[in-house]
Amino acid sequence: MAEPLKVGLAGLGTVGTAVIHLLEHGRDKLSARCGRPIEVAAVSARSRNKKRNIDLKKFRWVSDPVALAGDPAIDVLVELIGGAGDPAKRAVETALAAAKPVVTANKALLARHGHRLAILAERHRVALNFEASVAGGIPIVKTLREGLDGDSLTRIYGILNGTCNYILSRMEQDRLAFDDCLREAQRLGYAEADPSFDVEGHDTAQKLSILASLAFGTKVDPDAIYAEGIASITLADLDAAGELGYRVKLLGVAVRTEAGIEQRVHPTMVPKDSAIAQVMGVTNAVTVDADGLSPITLVGPGAGGMATASAVVSDLADIARGVRTPPFGRPAARMTAIRKAPMQRHEGGYYIRLLARDRPGSAATIARRLAQQQISLESIVQRHEIRPQVAGRRGRSGQPVPVILITYATSEDAVRKALAAVRRDRVISGRPQVIRIEKN
Ligand SMILES: NC(=O)c1ccc[n+]([C@@H]2O[C@H](COP(=O)([O-])OP(=O)(O)OC[C@H]3O[C@@H](n4cnc5c(N)ncnc54)[C@H](OP(=O)(O)O)[C@@H]3O)[C@@H](O)[C@H]2O)c1
Numbered sequence: 001m002a003e004p005l006k007v008g009l010a011g012l013g014t015v016g017t018a019v020i021h022l023l024e025h026g027r028d029k030l031s032a033r034c035g036r037p038i039e040v041a042a043v044s045a046r047s048r049n050k051k052r053n054i055d056l057k058k059f060r061w062v063s064d065p066v067a068l069a070g071d072p073a074i075d076v077l078v079e080l081i082g083g084a085g086d087p088a089k090r091a092v093e094t095a096l097a098a099a100k101p102v103v104t105a106n107k108a109l110l111a112r113h114g115h116r117l118a119i120l121a122e123r124h125r126v127a128l129n130f131e132a133s134v135a136g137g138i139p140i141v142k143t144l145r146e147g148l149d150g151d152s153l154t155r156i157y158g159i160l161n162g163t164c165n166y167i168l169s170r171m172e173q174d175r176l177a178f179d180d181c182l183r184e185a186q187r188l189g190y191a192e193a194d195p196s197f198d199v200e201g202h203d204t205a206q207k208l209s210i211l212a213s214l215a216f217g218t219k220v221d222p223d224a225i226y227a228e229g230i231a232s233i234t235l236a237d238l239d240a241a242g243e244l245g246y247r248v249k250l251l252g253v254a255v256r257t258e259a260g261i262e263q264r265v266h267p268t269m270v271p272k273d274s275a276i277a278q279v280m281g282v283t284n285a286v287t288v289d290a291d292g293l294s295p296i297t298l299v300g301p302g303a304g305g306m307a308t309a310s311a312v313v314s315d316l317a318d319i320a321r322g323v324r325t326p327p328f329g330r331p332a333a334r335m336t337a338i339r340k341a342p343m344q345r346h347e348g349g350y351y352i353r354l355l356a357r358d359r360p361g362s363a364a365t366i367a368r369r370l371a372q373q374q375i376s377l378e379s380i381v382q383r384h385e386i387r388p389q390v391a392g393r394r395g396r397s398g399q400p401v402p403v404i405l406i407t408y409a410t411s412e413d414a415v416r417k418a419l420a421a422v423r424r425d426r427v428i429s430g431r432p433q434v435i436r437i438e439k440n
Helices: 014-025 027-034 065-070 088-097 107-123 140-147 162-174 178-187 202-216 235-243 305-321 362-372 412-424
Strands: 005-010 038-044 076-079 102-104 153-159 246-257 260-271 283-290 296-301 347-356 377-382 401-407 433-437
Touching (some): 005 065, 005 088, 014 305, 027 038, 027 305, 038 065, 038 305, 065 076, 065 088, 088 102, 102 107, 107 202, 140 153, 140 296, 153 202, 162 235, 162 246, 235 246, 235 433, 347 362, 347 412
Parallel strands (some): 260 433
Antiparallel strands (some): 153 283, 246 260, 283 296, 347 433, 377 401
């Protein structure tokens, strides 16, 4: 049998311990597949004495992950510490500079420094594999890097955050409010104590920035992404979406347009019969559109120790076999700065929920403001609840009336201008709810 691939494993948390478990339990099958065994030679974490469900005595302990990265006794570094800064960054740089391949699950590091790290890996002719950094157990990185012709890709979009999809699914299926679902997700361990990174769309944005680079050959740039979260979504929106043939998902979308690459994260209405609309709970999904191909959708577990570890082990198996491709599927030197399409130029259909003041002329004013921006309506739903206890002389409540508008394709700029004018006219109360519609 050939020499084993000796792994230095930095980070022994949820994913790190699952990687040890998978390597130990799948040892024989893996070495048969790769032609050589994969062995953990040394490990590193913050605390040596922490109780973990693995037997640490089997592995050499190196307290500094950066020292582990440069250790001559290891062939490959697996970085599972997390975070865009040190020690994860310095450990990865140290390994690459010492011509050791790296496997990482660290989306924050790749979103911030992906292009520079890819240059470093290519300079030293070693692999930088990061399948686990996006959508956990779904092999989307490999699919984009090796399985599809990058030049023909037109759009990539997906459900990249299990916490948000869990909350939206639970709200819809069990008619619960956002806050109740969030508390439940925290109790079940699906959401962090501080959930803002997930629910405000930043986690999805980091992952989308990596996917967009793989899909379009642009340098990773998380700052080029427009991000909106799900906290404003109400049951009224989910009900209306259902009646109109849609479901609401937090999507990350990257699309080639004439104005450049549009990258956006926001609650999105997707047709109820689309593949992505069927994905419920913590599951993730990614759809890729390419010229000359029907859309391809990959669905699977987006997080969790075992799912993520399986992606890490698959990256390690490639290294054991001697497979190396440029980290972003094309030479890093050929990756271009992103030409960012401004959000105002986004074009598509919109769902708009307004509370129209219950007085003569409100509807006409709203219609006029939309027409001034050349916005045409596909449908209008007006919900006028007649509540006898508060009804006035004309049998009306005097309360604002929910009005739901679905537009034909228009621009973000037109919608923003029309709604700003409607607010200035004081014919609505509160802020309008706007949800973009993504067609399949
Ligand atoms: N969990 C998931 O489902 C998931 C899914 C996809 C991707 N990822 C990514 O995988 C990576 C690891 O995630 P995780 O959930 O396994 O994290 P975790 O459970 O918090 O584990 C982090 C590990 O890093 C170690 N560590 C932290 N700071 C350190 C330092 N300064 N020096 C040395 N070791 C340090 C910790 O040591 P101690 O144990 O001693 O504290 C711990 O073992 C992250 O990049 C994350 O984004 C995770």
